Structures are given as structure tokens and as C-alpha cells.
Amino acid sequence: MWQWENAITEQLYRIRRHLHQFPELSFQEYRTCAYIMEQLGAWEIPYQQFGNTGVIVDIYGDVGQGPHLALRADIDALPIQEETALSFASRQPGVMHACGHDGHTTMLLGAVYHLWKYRSRLSGMVRCIFQPGEEADGAAKQMIEQGVLRNPDIDTVVALHLWPHLPFGVVGIKSEAMTASCDDFVMTVHGKSGHGARPHQAVDAIAIAAEVIRALQFLATKQRDPVEPLVIHVGRIQAGTANNIVADQARLEGTIRTTTQHSREQVKQDLLTFVTHIVESFGGKVSLRYADGIPPVVNDEHVCSVLVQSIRKMIGTDAVHTLKAPSMGADDFGYFAQEVSGAYFRLGIQKEETGTYDLHHPKFQFDEAILPIGAKILTQFAFDWLTKGAEKI
Known part of the structure; x- marks a missing residue:
């Protein structure tokens, strides 16, 4: 139905490194927003700036009517002085992508590229949301109030988060409560x-x-x-x-x-x-x-089941780990999942041989090989959902 373009992988690495060097705090993501739009423009993909620093991309399938799905990535950084010594470390004193949002943004861009290229094989619509201000209370809520889930009405929304407590490339997911309020x-x-x-x-x-x-x-x-x-x-x-x-x-x-x-x-x-x-x-x-x-992130059981099928199809049966308990951390994706059916999953980045620092740590980093994995999962799920996933299978 679609095929990953290997040539895009190096572009994703370049995009992530640029984002990492120029992190911006919540609601100050002006340069990040402009860079996302620049990349979309270079790929000749239509986009819309949403609010001051958000971006949305609506991809309509050519097959006909179908579900309306949203994929969301957060784009803001944290007030942390980076200590990674990476060659592309933050150039902004006291600001760092210490929660993987540069990775999330890059993965969604990779999904956008492929969904746009293969839109002739899709029904319905995918709205890709590049959301500012996740680290500040209410950013997702503001976008919802401004209509990000309307025109047309979105049925389902999905997001991922890099997770240093799971082995590299392993997906952690569960139905019901995923994170806390x-x-x-x-x-x-x-x-x-x-x-x-x-x-x-x-x-x-x-x-x-x-x-x-x-x-x-x-x-x-x-x-x-x-x-x-x-x-x-x-x-x-x-x-x-x-x-x-x-x-x-x-x-x-x-x-x-x-x-x-x-x-x-x-x-x-x-x-x-x-x-x-x-x-x-x-x-x-x-x-x-x-x-x-x-609010807490509460995963929809059916959306999770289709997502698990997509993950296994794309990266293997052993790549899925059913989480036993929710995290007591929070993510404002909960506002989206409160409005429509949704699923939020963890993508493991833990590597014992190199050591892995926790989220919000000044030495937090991840192997860039995770970028195409996350992008492939988002893309595959969108194709599955817009063909048969919305049905109760």
C-alpha cells in the first residue's frame, strides 16, 4: 500500500539536529514553527499555521469518504542547560530539548511526507498537528478551543512519546489510563x-x-x-x-x-x-x-488494538509490550483523548551499552535510528485506520 523511502531517513536526521540546536520554550516556538513550515514547503505539502506557533497539515485521501484521523506531535523545549556534549547540542543557553519533542516533531514530519505522497491510496483525512506548549498547562486545550478538532470533525487522535524506560524500538501501550492527571x-x-x-x-x-x-x-x-x-x-x-x-x-x-x-x-x-x-x-x-x-490520558481499547496490529506489521510481533500500569507523569494529550477516541503510546529508546538518561535530564539524548521507526509506525497506523481500522475489527 505504501513504501518507506530510504532517502528521507537522512533528511530526518538533519531536521532533528536542527531542531535540537534551536530549542524554544512553550509558546515561544516561532523559529521552530517557521522551520516546520519551511520543510513542508520544500516538499510542496500544503500546511496551515495554527495560532501563533502551531502548524497543521490536512491530507485528504483520493479514494473517497472515510474516517478523520489526527496525529499529534509536541514541539516545545524545556528550561534546562544541556550537558550532552553532542555536536549539535543546543545553541540556546538554558533551553534544551530534554523530553524528546525534537524527535516527535521529526517523526511526524516523516509520516506527513509519506502520507502526502501516497494519498491516492487513502480514504478520509489525516490531520497532522504540530502542537506548541505541551510543557505548559493548557496548550492542547487552547488548540481544541480554537477548533483544531473541527472543520472537519476529527474522530480519532494518536500520539507517541519517546521513553527511556523501555528497550530501544519496543513500544509500550495499554488501554484505559496511560498517564495521570x-x-x-x-x-x-x-x-x-x-x-x-x-x-x-x-x-x-x-x-x-x-x-x-x-x-x-x-x-x-x-x-x-x-x-x-x-x-x-x-x-x-x-x-x-x-x-x-x-x-x-x-x-x-x-x-x-x-x-x-x-x-x-x-x-x-x-x-x-x-x-x-x-x-x-x-x-x-x-x-x-x-x-x-x-486530565489523565485514557486510551481507547479499539484504537489501541488497531495500533498494535500496525506496529507488529511494521516492526515485528516482539516489538509490542503491554504496560502493566500507567505513568504518574502527565501529558496534555489528555485533552485530545478527552474529546475523541485516542491512543498514546511509548517508544523505547533505552540502550544499556551506552546508558540512557531520563526525560528532563540535562544529559538526555537518544539514538537517531529511532526516528524512522516512529515515523513508520505513525504512517502505517494512518493507512490501516483509514482503510479498515475505523471498523470494529
């Missing part, structure tokens, strides 16, 4: 200031905050169904002005991760009541600001 909170404990020598005359906000942190783990482990994952993490504390003064305020910032909407809503409802009882029992007061963030 990510909600944030800022909690301020209010006490009463005083001299450190006379703590009984004050209300120590730091001591109360310590009790709150301890109790949050009780909330996470003893008041929830143990088979439903829940993480409540306090990652930042600000309190006190001197070592001999009882602090009258302590500010705690944290994140909450769940894998079901039910647990997500329940912990949100319980958090303020739970913390208020603890703080007031020590004579303090508390204020809480809760920010709803990214």
Missing part, C-alpha cells in the same frame, strides 16, 4: 508570630505546615482505594524570616496526580476540609488555591 495547589498556613524563646505565646506556621505534609500522605494512602493510584506531593515550601522568630505564615506548593476522573474530583473536594481540620486543631488558619490542570 496533574492538578496543582498553593496552600498558605496562617499562624501568629512571636519570639522563638516563647513558642507558647505564638502559633508556629512552620510546625503546622509540617503536620499538614505528614497528614497529606495519610490522605493519599489511607483514605483512598489502594488500587487507584494517587500522588500528593509538596515540592516547595516558603516560610520564616529568622531562626529565632516563630513564623506566622508558611506557603506550600504541590501537585496531585490521579488516573481516574472520579479520584481527581474526590481528592479536590476533600483536600480543603481535611487540611482545615488539621490546621485549626493547632490554632491556625489555612487558605487554599487549587488549579485544575491536565
Whole structure:
């Protein structure tokens, strides 16, 4: 039905190296956006800039009516100083593609190239979405609100993510929850200031905050169904002005991760009541600001089954690994999967002989041989879905 062009592989390496050298933070991907459009123009593939830094490519099959599929890649980088010593390391001080988004973008470009070339054999339509701002809350949500899943209405959406915890070339996938939601909170404990020598005359906000942190783990482990994952993490504390003064305020910032909407809503409802009882029992007061963030990525079982067939067809039966549990990390692809049926999968890059650093590490890198593998999977799935995949097979 289609055939990979080996000549495009070297182009993909060149594209990825350029993207890696010029990373840009969320919503600042102006150069990245322009470069993506430049590549599409060189291939004479029509495109549309979407918003300030997004790009979409609509590829209509010549066969006739059919499903409307979207493939998504994230394009932004992270505020990290690169330490890889690669010959094409980041030229932007303090900014790095430390999460593989340069790879995701390149793979989708490889898929675009082949889907466009072989569009005469497709039915329906594929919308390829180059999405900015994945590392910032709400970027996918903004695109959805701006109509990226409409005109025409998209039925299904698929994305991949490079994954250093699976062997090179192995795909990790599961139906249902794939990643967690990510909600944030800022909690301020209010006490009463005083001299450190006379703590009984004050209300120590730091001591109360310590009790709150301890109790949050009780909330996470003893008041929830143990088979439903829940993480409540306090990652930042600000309190006190001197070592001999009882602090009258302590500010705690944290994140909450769940894998079901039910647990997500329940912990949100319980958090303020739970913390208020603890703080007031020590004579303090508390204020809480809760920010709803990214929803969990929930994979559609049927889309996953077709995707697995495509992967096995393209790179071999042994290349698929069924994941046992979701990641408690988050990805704003969850907004897409919340709107239409979708599937999100991991593509392994682990190489024991060279060592593999985790995502968001200043030494994170991957073997470029993974680029054509990811592009082939996306392309094959699109062909399978637009021919028979949308049917319940």
C-alpha cells in the first residue's frame, strides 16, 4: 500500500539536529514553527499555521469518504542547560530539548511526507498537528478551543512519546489510563508570630505546615482505594524570616496526580476540609488555591488494538509490550483523548551499552535510528485506520 523511502531517513536526521540546536520554550516556538513550515514547503505539502506557533497539515485521501484521523506531535523545549556534549547540542543557553519533542516533531514530519505522497491510496483525512506548549498547562486545550478538532470533525487522535524506560524500538501501550492527571495547589498556613524563646505565646506556621505534609500522605494512602493510584506531593515550601522568630505564615506548593476522573474530583473536594481540620486543631488558619490542570490520558481499547496490529506489521510481533500500569507523569494529550477516541503510546529508546538518561535530564539524548521507526509506525497506523481500522475489527 505504501513504501518507506530510504532517502528521507537522512533528511530526518538533519531536521532533528536542527531542531535540537534551536530549542524554544512553550509558546515561544516561532523559529521552530517557521522551520516546520519551511520543510513542508520544500516538499510542496500544503500546511496551515495554527495560532501563533502551531502548524497543521490536512491530507485528504483520493479514494473517497472515510474516517478523520489526527496525529499529534509536541514541539516545545524545556528550561534546562544541556550537558550532552553532542555536536549539535543546543545553541540556546538554558533551553534544551530534554523530553524528546525534537524527535516527535521529526517523526511526524516523516509520516506527513509519506502520507502526502501516497494519498491516492487513502480514504478520509489525516490531520497532522504540530502542537506548541505541551510543557505548559493548557496548550492542547487552547488548540481544541480554537477548533483544531473541527472543520472537519476529527474522530480519532494518536500520539507517541519517546521513553527511556523501555528497550530501544519496543513500544509500550495499554488501554484505559496511560498517564495521570496533574492538578496543582498553593496552600498558605496562617499562624501568629512571636519570639522563638516563647513558642507558647505564638502559633508556629512552620510546625503546622509540617503536620499538614505528614497528614497529606495519610490522605493519599489511607483514605483512598489502594488500587487507584494517587500522588500528593509538596515540592516547595516558603516560610520564616529568622531562626529565632516563630513564623506566622508558611506557603506550600504541590501537585496531585490521579488516573481516574472520579479520584481527581474526590481528592479536590476533600483536600480543603481535611487540611482545615488539621490546621485549626493547632490554632491556625489555612487558605487554599487549587488549579485544575491536565486530565489523565485514557486510551481507547479499539484504537489501541488497531495500533498494535500496525506496529507488529511494521516492526515485528516482539516489538509490542503491554504496560502493566500507567505513568504518574502527565501529558496534555489528555485533552485530545478527552474529546475523541485516542491512543498514546511509548517508544523505547533505552540502550544499556551506552546508558540512557531520563526525560528532563540535562544529559538526555537518544539514538537517531529511532526516528524512522516512529515515523513508520505513525504512517502505517494512518493507512490501516483509514482503510479498515475505523471498523470494529
